[in-house]
Amino acid sequence: MEHTQEQQLLQAAAAGDLVKLNQLTDEGVDVAYQDPETGMSALMHAADERKKEAVEMLLEAGTPWNLLDKDGYCAGEYAAGCPELVELLLGWGAQAEMVLGAAERASRGQSASTSSAVNSDYLQQRLHYSADGTKLLDADGEAVMMGWEGPLMERHAEVICSHGPDRAGPGRGGDVLNVGFGLGLIDEAIQRHRPRSHTIIEAHPDVYKHALDKGWDKRANLLLGRWQDVLPTLGDRKFDGIFFDTYGEYYGEMSDFHELLPKLLKPGGVYSFFNGLAPDNIFFHTVEGRVAQLELETLGLTTSYERVAIKEAIDEEVWEGVRNKYWKLPFYFLPTCIFNAPQQS
Ligand SMILES: C[S@@+](CC[C@H](N)C(=O)[O-])C[C@H]1O[C@@H](n2cnc3c(N)ncnc32)[C@H](O)[C@@H]1O
Missing domain, CATH: 3.40.50.150 (Vaccinia Virus protein VP39)
Incomplete structure (x- = not known):
């Protein structure tokens, strides 16, 4: 049976196959794809198999760091036990959240003293x-x-x-x-x-x-x-x-x-x-x-x-x-x- 591009992405991530990952991303594969049965993303597979370069590549390609699988686990949890990978995902997540926070603050365009009560x-x-x-x-x-x-x-x-x-x-x-x-x-x-x-x-x-x-x-x-x-x-x-x-x-x-x-x-x-x-x-x-x-x-x-x-x-x-x-x-x-x-x- 022929595998879809998305399934190939999951396999390449688990194998740490950078050449294949590059090829698939160049072809415009959906890097946020999640296996319909398990909810696992390519990033989770790469983290699970300790494929650091694949993790880096997938993050750079725009795979969200904070997707959850069907059991509620994220890529950072798949990396548990590998401090280097955990640190990589932590740092990436924190930077992404900071950028998001700054954008939200800019769009609010209000200072603390003038904002109406959110609560x-x-x-x-x-x-x-x-x-x-x-x-x-x-x-x-x-x-x-x-x-x-x-x-x-x-x-x-x-x-x-x-x-x-x-x-x-x-x-x-x-x-x-x-x-x-x-x-x-x-x-x-x-x-x-x-x-x-x-x-x-x-x-x-x-x-x-x-x-x-x-x-x-x-x-x-x-x-x-x-x-x-x-x-x-x-x-x-x-x-x-x-x-x-x-x-x-x-x-x-x-x-x-x-x-x-x-x-x-x-x-x-x-x-x-x-x-x-x-x-x-x-x-x-x-x-x-x-x-x-x-x-x-x-x-x-x-x-x-x-x-x-x-x-x-x-x-x-x-x-x-x-x-x-x-x-x-x-x-x-x-x-x-x-x-x-x-x-x-
Ligand atoms: C989780 S409780 C604090 C518990 C406290 N640390 C203690 O030891 O019992 C939160 C409190 O913050 C108050 N609060 C909510 N928004 C506030 C605000 N903008 N300024 C001051 N107090 C606020 C709430 O009414 C509530 O009494």
């Missing part, structure tokens, strides 16, 4: 705190924040409170900013580090009221509003530590926030964010983490990720009453981003 639907909904205080749910039963994240928030607080130029002495936690109150887990943890000042920005009126009911206006500088609107009112205030964890916003909003960091952080200050980037696929998650790392690097921040095991979220009971299980991975990559601006003399 305005969320901000107008009634929210609900579970009786045991372990869940904050939106009107559709989607979890805005859950108690299983407590240990992660403890570690994030430790990171943003234990670095920075002003951490010695009674206010050893320095000047700290948290964006997004939720269950107040990170704010409780920040308080244990005795910050010199503690600012909280919260946009949702129900969450703000909850925080007021818990007396947070006496423990911290609690500000109602979206960070996009509140930050410009803070003038030249600078912080030793900043944490960012909002809800209903996209990476574009986080990217807008990142652009403000050189103005908001003291030299040597630390930033961290809830790393829920593309959490449904480990390879996409890693690519998005790399994108954030590269983006922060251009702003003068050095990012490292700490792998933290997650036991709590694996327990199905934790998700009772929650519409969508938003975390399935058994680990979490916790970011520490240090601002390298030169120290002022």
Whole structure:
């Protein structure tokens, strides 16, 4: 039986046959073709068989790095076990995502301060705190924040409170900013580090009221509003530590926030964010983490990720009453981003 051009492409990719791949691409074969039964693309075949040059060629020829097979695996996962190939695909994916992100930002053509709220639907909904205080749910039963994240928030607080130029002495936690109150887990943890000042920005009126009911206006500088609107009112205030964890916003909003960091952080200050980037696929998650790392690097921040095991979220009971299980991975990559601006003399 004669093989179609597309089937020949898959075979040539698996064999690492560059001559045949060149010939087929010159003839205009569809490089994004996926086997109808398995969903495997030529790039997946080449990655699976560790054919590095074929992987490079196929990427250059325009094969999408992020196709999924029938079982939900991408080429990066087929490359698992071969660090060189994984790194190649990671780097390619991150660059592609950065180009896409830049194009999206350009097409929006708006600055953070003038953009209308992408999460305005969320901000107008009634929210609900579970009786045991372990869940904050939106009107559709989607979890805005859950108690299983407590240990992660403890570690994030430790990171943003234990670095920075002003951490010695009674206010050893320095000047700290948290964006997004939720269950107040990170704010409780920040308080244990005795910050010199503690600012909280919260946009949702129900969450703000909850925080007021818990007396947070006496423990911290609690500000109602979206960070996009509140930050410009803070003038030249600078912080030793900043944490960012909002809800209903996209990476574009986080990217807008990142652009403000050189103005908001003291030299040597630390930033961290809830790393829920593309959490449904480990390879996409890693690519998005790399994108954030590269983006922060251009702003003068050095990012490292700490792998933290997650036991709590694996327990199905934790998700009772929650519409969508938003975390399935058994680990979490916790970011520490240090601002390298030169120290002022
Ligand atoms: C995931 S929760 C934060 C959880 C928090 N880290 C904790 O430890 O409990 C996200 C919070 O961000 C708030 N939020 C959403 N958009 C915001 C915005 N643009 N500015 C400030 N807060 C926002 C939400 O109302 C919600 O309370």
